[in-house]
Amino acid sequence: MVRKVTKAIFPVAGMGTRFLPATKSVPKEIMTLVDRPLVQYAIDEARAAGITEFIFVTSRGKSALEDYFDHNLVLEQDLKSKGKDDLLEILNATNMESGAIAYIRQHKALGLGHAVWCARRLIGDEPFAVMLPDDVIAADKPCLQQMVEAYQDTGGNMVATMEVPTEKTSSYGILDTGQNVGTVIRAKGMVEKPKPEEAPSNLAVIGRYILGPSVLYNLNQKKKGSGGEIQLTDAIAEDIGNGVPVFGYKFDGQRFDCGSKSGFLQATVSFALARDDLRDDLSHYLHDIVSSGRAAQ
Numbered sequence: 001m002v003r004k005v006t007k008a009i010f011p012v013a014g015m016g017t018r019f020l021p022a023t024k025s026v027p028k029e030i031m032t033l034v035d036r037p038l039v040q041y042a043i044d045e046a047r048a049a050g051i052t053e054f055i056f057v058t059s060r061g062k063s064a065l066e067d068y069f070d071h072n073l074v075l076e077q078d079l080k081s082k083g084k085d086d087l088l089e090i091l092n093a094t095n096m097e098s099g100a101i102a103y104i105r106q107h108k109a110l111g112l113g114h115a116v117w118c119a120r121r122l123i124g125d126e127p128f129a130v131m132l133p134d135d136v137i138a139a140d141k142p143c144l145q146q147m148v149e150a151y152q153d154t155g156g157n158m159v160a161t162m163e164v165p166t167e168k169t170s171s172y173g174i175l176d177t178g179q180n181v182g183t184v185i186r187a188k189g190m191v192e193k194p195k196p197e198e199a200p201s202n203l204a205v206i207g208r209y210i211l212g213p214s215v216l217y218n219l220n221q222k223k224k225g226s227g228g229e230i231q232l233t234d235a236i237a238e239d240i241g242n243g244v245p246v247f248g249y250k251f252d253g254q255r256f257d258c259g260s261k262s263g264f265l266q267a268t269v270s271f272a273l274a275r276d277d278l279r280d281d282l283s284h285y286l287h288d289i290v291s292s293g294r295a296a297q
Helices: 038-048 063-068 073-081 085-092 112-117 143-154 166-171 213-219 232-241 261-273 279-292
Strands: 007-011 053-058 101-105 128-131 135-138 157-163 173-177 184-192 203-211 246-250 254-257
Touching (some): 038 128, 038 135, 073 085, 112 232, 135 261, 143 157, 143 246, 157 184, 157 232, 166 203, 213 232
Parallel strands (some): 007 053, 007 128, 053 101
Antiparallel strands (some): 135 254, 157 203, 184 246
8 A cells, every 4th residue: 555645855955146146145945926926826735735844954044934824923913803704714725733734954965866865854754746836837736735645656766757859858757758648657777967979858847746755765875976966866776776676757738947047937928827816917017018019217
């Protein structure tokens, strides 16, 4: 019987240098898409998938991220006294109950695999999810929920996948697969950031994983891979060599790379246009810009 996935790791120790100077004092993960921080999208997706324990791997300068999930009793009382129940409901959705969230420090930036390894003692021998808040996925059914449902039938390890242009394979972990049929694909191997001419496919791993404790054992060996870092992809690939099945899951939804400025802006526009209270004004504004060819000076 496949064990239920109730724990998720959120690696958020990165400095967000691509968004300087904003990230000089504001953690990238609480920069907002419309009116919700990036990390809130990830938390909401995790909750929808049945996650009840949230583990954040942080670094120095992330105290604002930790404070975000605290109860703000003064603000709550102010909204309540003014009868602003709609805003109070929105605020309450951001709160985390005592004991549901934990913070682990990654003192050195040694790669995604190392960040996941830092949380090993809180995972123990259970399966767990890994979620990268930079990857925001718009979907009718949240991506991780889709994966958890599929995982109940497959077990093993599972990674979210999407097809990318061949020339961009060097930016992703890439699956080596047989014939791709349906939404669940058995992987024969995984390669971290291969050159386009050496990529075994164009099926890229994006920031959603369901992994078994054997991956943590592999990470414990602290083998360095691409870029001299401890790569999560390598640890998952090692499981394949040890006979543990690894599956790629072709999720239904649109992924935005909010680790890049372009992707962040695209996500902001897309999520705003999906809002009834913003769609008309923003549509008219975008139409005027396109028609006139003028933007902010």
